[in-house]
Amino acid sequence: MEQxxxxxxxxxxxxxxxxxIGKILxxxxxxxFLDIDHEIEKQTNLKIKDFFKIxxxxxxxxxxxxxxxxxxxxxxxxxxxxxAGILSDEEIKNIILNKCICIFLNANLSTLISRxxxxxxxxxxxxxxxxxxxxKQMYIxxxxxxxxxxxxxxxxxxxxxxxxSRISKALxxxxxxxxx
Numbered sequence: 525m526e527q528x529x530x531x532x533x534x535x536x537x538x539x540x541x542x543x544x545i546g547k548i549l550x551x552x553x554x555x556x557f558l559d560i561d562h563e564i565e566k567q568t569n570l571k572i573k574d575f576f577k578i579x580x581x582x583x584x585x586x587x588x589x590x591x592x593x594x595x596x597x598x599x600x601x602x603x604x605x606x607x608a609g610i611l612s613d614e615e616i617k618n619i620i621l622n623k624c625i626c627i628f629l630n631a632n633l634s635t636l637i638s639r640x641x642x643x644x645x646x647x648x649x650x651x652x653x654x655x656x657x658x659x660k661q662m663y664i665x666x667x668x669x670x671x672x673x674x675x676x677x678x679x680x681x682x683x684x685x686x687x688x689s690r691i692s693k694a695l696x697x698x699x700x701x702x703x704x
Contacts, residue, residue, distance in 0.1 A: 531596070532695070533604045533620050535611060535670055536629035537663060539636045541679055541687065542605040545629065548688050550603040553695075559605040563591050589613055596623070608662070611669035621672055625698060627691060628673035633659055635680045674698060 532555070534542040543559050550557035561572050564587055568575055575584055588607055595604065596619060604624075611617045620626050636659055670676075675694045679687045 531602050531604055531624045533606055533610075533624045533626050534629055535606050535620075535626060535673060536608065537631065537636055537659070537666070538608040540608075540629045540631045541684065542629055544684055545679075545687050545691070546603045546605040548684060549691055552688060552692060553603070556600050556602040557605070558595055558602050560588055560591055560607050560610070561605075563595075564588060567591065585609070585613065589616055592616055593619075609666065611666065611672075617669060617672075621674075625675065625695065626673040627694070628670045628676045629687070630670070630676055630678050631680050633663065674702075 532549075532553075534546050534549075536542055543562075546559065547557050549555075564575065564584070565571060567587065570578070572584070575587075588610065592604070592606070592610070593616075595602065606620075611620065633656065637656055675691070675698055677687060677690050677694060682690070
């Protein structure tokens with residue numbers, strides 16, 4: 525699997541573990557790791573929640589898209605932890621699904637709620653109103669795009685090392701059947 529040349533993009537709902545799992549997976553596969561939200565924070569010198577407050581979601585999505593497109597211009601092998609709404613842009617969705625290996629980290633709403641209740645500070649779309657209702661609406665809006673991913677890993681009730689192990693096994697299978 526060390527020969528893997530395509531980028532791997534982790535998608536899924538807020539709180540599913542894209543960043544945590546992505547860092548460990550990148551280390552295991554000897555690939556670079558990029559967290560889109562972290563890159564945006566570095567570029568703008570603002571936390572995501574502050575950026576949303578000042579500039580709004582439309583501007584965030586514009587910067588998110590340009591950040592992702594910029595990393596696609598490099599030849600680096602990398603794991604990318606995307607923002608939860610990354611597939612809402614048709615151009616980005618097409619690039620991810622056609623030029624990357626897209627892995628959907630799936631968790632049920634109760635898992636996400638229990639994880640997010642403790643940490644809403646940098647999640648602007650969830651910080652106001654009822655968490656469960658907002659998450660459910662976001663999930664409904666995004667699930668059809670997430671399901672287009674090449675690989676789906678259910679991360680409910682499993683440890684981070686187990687999730688990484690399942691992804692590694694799924695990548696081997698994917699690589700075998702898709703002749704990467």
